[in-house]
Amino acid sequence: MREVDRNIVHLDLDSFFVSVEVLQNSELKDKPLLIGGSGNRGVVSSCSYEARKYGIHSAMPMKMAKRLCPHAIVLGGDFERYSYYSKMVTEVVAESVPMYEKSSIDEFYVDLTGMDRFFGAYQLATELRQRIIRETGLPISFGFSSNKTVSKVATNESKPNGQLQVLRGMEKGFLSPLTVNKIPQVGAKTYHLLRNMGVERVLTLQQMPVELLENVLGKSGHSIWMKAQGIDHSPVIPYSEKKSISAERTFTTDTTDMALLNSTLIAMTEKLAYKLRTKEKLTACVTVKVRYSDFDTQTTQKSIPYTANDDELIAIVKELFLKLYQRRVLLRLVGVRFSHLVNGGYQINLFSDTSEQINLYQAIDRMKKRFGDSSLTRAIALGVKQYDVPSFKG
Template identity: 60%
Template sequence: MSSVKPQRKRYLLRSSSERSIAHMDLDTFFVSVERLMDSRLNDKPILIGGTSDRGVVASCSYEARKFGVHSAMPMKMALNLCPEAIVIRGNSSNYTKYSQLVTDVIKDAVPAYEKSSIDEFYLDLTGMDRFFGCYQYTSELRQTIMKETGLPISFGLSVNKTVSKVATGEAKPNNQMHIDFGQERGFLAPLSVRKIPMVGEKTYQTLRHLGVRKIHTVQDMPMEMMERVLGKHGKVIWEKARGVDLTPIIPYSERKSISTERTFDKDTIDVVKLDSILTAMAENLAFQLRRGTKLTACVAVKVRYSDFNTHTLQARIPYTASDHILIPKVKELFRKLYDKRLLVRLIGIRMSHLVSGGHQMNLFEDNVEIQQLYQAMDKMRDKYGDRSVIRAAGMQARSIGRMMNPFNGDPPILLANRRS
């Protein structure tokens, strides 16, 4: 045992320059899944999202992108640009299934990985170069994923998450790239600043107004200038532009969850009250998911009776963060679980198997009204409090608890247990 501990200690204390971090990204994931199910879609321009004129593009094939189509574009505009495109409404259930297949392959192959969204993964291969080349191993893993799932996937490999993610983007479609240690800055220099993670459209326009278009310009700028222009994010973006990123891999765990419970001062059999509280709980948890840009794929309901016997029932669902999907599922589980002959002491809801990527999955709606409604309500909640806007069905719930640092850290997320 004593001979093993020093080796593990050296592994944990490795400097960032010795890390081997791979970023893997499934190419046009939703489109690729649809093509697996219907080969007639191969090589055709595909639009996935809401199928009505008021729908929005959630994903599109490379054939459609040649016409200027991109995700989040109104479907009507996309069809004007590419009239021959085939429009398919997204199927969350199928995408969830194939995402899990890829996750299972990666989980069995690497010591640590982070599932950053439904179709993106970071792999920490640090130390594995002692036994075989990390690039060769990742290449073989990529081939295994494609063979076992039929899905195309690309990857970038470097010393950190930022450079690897950018490398993946440059390698696409269906390819791979390795940035050797010491080559990070030179690799990034000629690329557009839009390639830097964290640089969204607003930040990009700010930099463009300063005459900054390429990453090499940011590399040559004083860090203080970036901070003056972009505030607290300026330093982080400046470091990323220079190929510096010490962000660790956050090991993925399907046990990560967001949950809430309610213990009653007086045991109750009031079904209307229980229904109202469950509605309020589920609505608030869905809001917290959207605020953290998270999706859940598993919902559980817990009931504790007056005799302290506790029963839990859970169900896997397609990835979602939508009230109108989660609330009915919660009520369905409660109906299956609830024994009307007994007084209820506690009820609770847990949403688990969380991943990032809420925006894109929500674009499968046939029109944008529901999503615009969610955005408007969430904006009011952010400004005036979680319960400033609630469903009438949930008004009997006087309070639903206090959120404990949602999505600001790695541990499971809990809502404080409050008595009513």
Template identity: 60%
Template sequence: MLLSAARHITHMDLDTFFVSVECLRNPKLKGKPVLIGGMSDRGVVASCSYEARKFGIHSGMPMKVAQRLCSHAYTVKSDYEAYSSYSRLVTDVISDTVPLFEKASIDEFYIDLTGMDKFFGCLQFSDELKRRIIRESGLSISYGLASNKLVSKVATNEIKPNGQIEIPFGNEKTFLSPLSIMKIPGVGKEVGYKLLKMGVETVKILSEIPVNMLYNLLGKPGIELHRKANGIDEMPVIPYREQKSISTEETFSTDTIDLKFIHQELIRMTEKIAFELRLQRRLTGCVAVKIRYSDFQTEQKQMTIDYTAFDNVLIQKVKELFTSLYTKRQLVRLVGVRFTDLIGGTHQIDMFNDSQESLKLHQAMDSIKSQYGEKYLMRASGNSATNNRKPMA
């Protein structure tokens, strides 16, 4: 607990970020039930205003269902370029003001103010930073100040929208105790259902369960859950560095004109870095393919796409690029795939025009890859290349 005693972490979260941006662009939407997301029959809700939430609408819900629940809601097609632009604006304000911060998502930040209490005062500093963000971006933002990332995040969620709160060191358990267990990050529906069946409804009750019992019930996650329920979190604030691209290349053992083999390699490579993209909670807006021929001459081509992290979309774009690029019919020595124009975002809520079924499929696939390794689950068309890496001459 010595580490926590010396820390002051502010968690800042832009209130209904997508909706707030749309309200800036169209002030007539303010105070109205607003749905942001895909406009197709299979689109999902990416975000919704607080007025829409009163009708039971939430992120990830099929757009058609949301429109039935609130027939008078304003539906706006998502514009990720605009959201990314406003996110960069807020990021720049924070970057200019504080020495150490973590950008957890497109609209969420952790700021390490450790030591600031001796000079300026962490609460006053956080309050002035909030006012500057509102002044320069026009967006509403809330923050929670506490001794660690966990408590500051929960505090922010409790005070939204347009709120601020400080949880002094030593008061973490007092603050968390009356809250529902579902307010603890990491407690999903499955774990929550198990605990609720046992009569564990509040964080206070959860914190009093012996750690061995939680381990027997939930395995290793039970140990971490016990720490969270007691307000303990020693995770550091990870310094923000904007990654420009994600890429991979493959040099063949034998130069080849075997198009089937090359396509298999491209599928495997695209799947690999698309998974990495989703792990980093990012989307790409530009795809590039590189070819190096046997004479070492190298060519590259790229295309701008709608922001995505879905394998099926990216694989199709990579194939199109390769087809248009490979015109010489010479032996190929190397192929490469690169994603650029990266922005924060998650495929669960940001793939605006995809169906719930495709979202759940990708979530399930990523869960298996995270547990057992990406090589244990891949498309059959890409698996052939892995099993037989030697191309036909």
């Protein structure tokens, strides 16, 4: 049976955090702008195209960035505002297309397969981009092709604020002259390894035996080779704000012990936040649930800026619990749920004022990955009965 010809669009807001800041203050337009930790030990979360000309990039130490461009403007960033605009763009996309995947706070995949018979898929993508620009004021680029990989690469080639179509059958030729680090999944380590092998262009990857890449790169070798050929069968996964991760604890004996309740909530939140980071996810909605001894069940939730930060999430969970637990009678169960999930775990802590906190989270996560997610916890959560955190739910 012949495979259906797909029409896949990848949309990416250009230098998203910077664009939002420029939207708020037009005097920042065309200026070298750095967003992130303002101290000398801070980290660059995002930078303008003008700043990139000086060799500055995301995750670079702020001290180094300011040395490369002393006259750059540094802003601490406002993740609440960025989350607001991300949700605004999401609403426009949701209203305009039959199916989309929100792959991060500033990226979307849209499946327009079959839409040619009604509108013209490329024209529909063009109109969607124009509507986003018109209604939000934010620049956005898109790539259009038969699959997610080629569309994402096409988007990057069309930036800033452009669009690019790769016609069906031209995928391999489009990719061949590009450097290998343009292929999604080729990170810094893989790029360095390939360069040491003398592989600089995608064309060379295309000509290599797939077995050679598998021997050198392991399981990822086959996937990277396929992407270099312009082949990617991965589907657009419909986005749902209901997608969530949660944990609950039913007490052996109903309780009003605030110390126990507090430590239990903190332990659950720590585990869930760690799970988010290992899956490179961020949450934008926190829900707390309580069940009283008479089985009366109450929940409350709060929309928040995207995060996977323990400290921020624990504070919100405690706030919601205190707001919810008004009856002050025996509790049978407490639960925590994170929803409205998107990719973007790499952004965790990039707005922190110091790199020490970033390094601390990374060290903690390495310890938990090696010795188990209960191996390291806050002192207040010690002694809390352990439980498994469920997988992500659709």
